[in-house]
Amino acid sequence: MKIFGIGPAAPAAVHPSAPIPVQGPGVGTGVRVALGEGGPSIFPLVLGGADFGWNVDVESAHGILDAYVELGGNALHTADSFAGGRSEHVIGSWVHTRGLRDDVVLAVRVGHHPDHPGLGPVNLVRAVEASLTRLRTDRIDVLYLDATADLPSLEHALATAAWLVETGKVRHLGAFGFRAEQLVEARILAAAGYPHFTILDVPYNVLRRSDFDGDLRLVAGAQGMVVTPSHALEHGFLAGAVRRRGPVRSVRGAQLAAGLTKRGSRTLRAMDTVGDELGVPTAAVAVAWLLSQRIVAAPIVNAYAPEHVAELAQGVGVRLTRSQLAEIARASE
Template sequence: MQYNQLGTTGTFVSRLCLGTMTFGGTANPIGNLSLGEAGRIVGVALDAGINFIDTADVYTGGGSEALLGDILKDRRDEVVLASKVSSRVGKGPNDVGQSRIHIMQALEKSLTRLKTDHIDLYQVHNFDGLTPMDEMLEVLDDVVRQGKVRYIGCSNYAAWQMTKALGISERRLLSRFVSVQSYYSLAGRDIERELVPAVIDQGLGLLCWSPLAGGLLSGKFDRDGAVDKDSRRANLQFPPVDENRIFDIIDVLKAIAGERECTPAQVAIAWLLSRPAVTSVIVGVKRSDQLADNLGAIDVVLSDEEIGRLEASNKLAPAYPGWIQTYRASSRVPSGHSVKGASWMPGEQPI
């Protein structure tokens, strides 16, 4: 296993993170693993060197956290444990969002289910347009100071939302987000336009969810309509993808996988691991063999030529203001010189 620093903290996390949305529940289209099934997967992950596990209070109505609490009771110290808060978890008007009332209540319930006295990375699950950021950041700073949370992060934030929060934390000397968890895959590269440059500039860790676009990039789907009926994608069309381009991506994945004698899923994850901003890739599985396959991506080191082929299959269209900021950008640099660390838009070559 390989490890990366979590943002600018002194904590290191495995480059693959075990996602647990499939743990628990009875009517979960993504998975409803029992205690025994989930325990075997966690055991394989920990034995392989994964030290990073992600869950949320909303996953299977709290069932994911509850199973993890039972599974990790003897190995808790081996794990950087991440959970999330913000989604609706009850019928009450305050059973959702990022108010002081909801975060403090939700955290206590998560700690109880997880059978632990602290969460290592506590993340707001989405942007809450009703709660002032100051209120949200104040309560998160409080729970860090109380020792119930080690670090805080955000998920599904836009670049401006993330940087605004960081500015408030700096101005008010509050705990600062150390990471952002975002959807990122070969089929979904939107965050390269603004979020990735902001993450690099601000020194945050980038945690990628759904690296296989809900199973589409696993190689089990093709142009003829053949699908893996047991896959998550067959039951839940999420996250959304560009239907006109997805099979062009899959074709390239399969071609490179065939040349390397590995699987398309391993190539898709390896591409993410090759991106300079990516700290850890979250893999969610229903079986131990799927996890074993994902673990193999660590050993797949793609060449520049292979990366170029993959990215050409789903190249981002130029978007404003990126195209104007890099228009004739080479004139900014004296002839014969290069600039290290310049924040050019990804995918464009200004010099």
């Protein structure tokens, strides 16, 4: 069974049947996009580590990471709360043993580690220091502040982030779980000299649009932010491996079963049709749909095996036509 976890400007226009070449000998090859204003240049598919150290052991995770960079990937995402920090340990050990720190972009979300929860100044600094230790590095390329954690004061959080940037521990700031009005407040503070968010992470996919489409999308677009959507495959449902209900024996099984609605089934059938037309897996169609959204930079995707990475990466190499997008839109209404 193939189950996946979980895109800036759309990729360069190409004919759907002529994929952009993304394979190469290693990091630094393939398609690249800018991750926000002044941000690093990355492959338009970020590999997430949500399951590393939890559902995926160290050896398997390293194999997945190897497969990703062989396809030209260079951006990794994790959080200090994933598997209690074990995800960071796994990624840190891989980066260290492969000697690739200067070749990859490390993105980390903080705010929910039990040892230093929330985004108060003291805990924010401690969280970053702990992540640096687990990742075996001296800097975090993109630090996502998680607004779903305790946020006593956005001004104090940004002032602390400014210090982290000034000391070189953090390069760029991203936002996760922020409401539209919080992004407006953050931009007002940025006008007063505080660092500004250039990247937004929001759960977003063809089936989960309501949380983003609306004020949040308008504000992010007006501020020139790019989006790195998490849950690009809706906990794996949009990979199409599960089509019928069965016994639910795990959290992952419950998440997959939640997609088995009439709307979800219609959407999968439409994506199957598009995938057949393009000669790519259904999971790749889900990635391509996200990359068709102009504000999206790179989806954050999780994989359980190297072959999953190869299937997902195919979504970078195709561009959906207007008729294909319309077909998917009708099915997902």
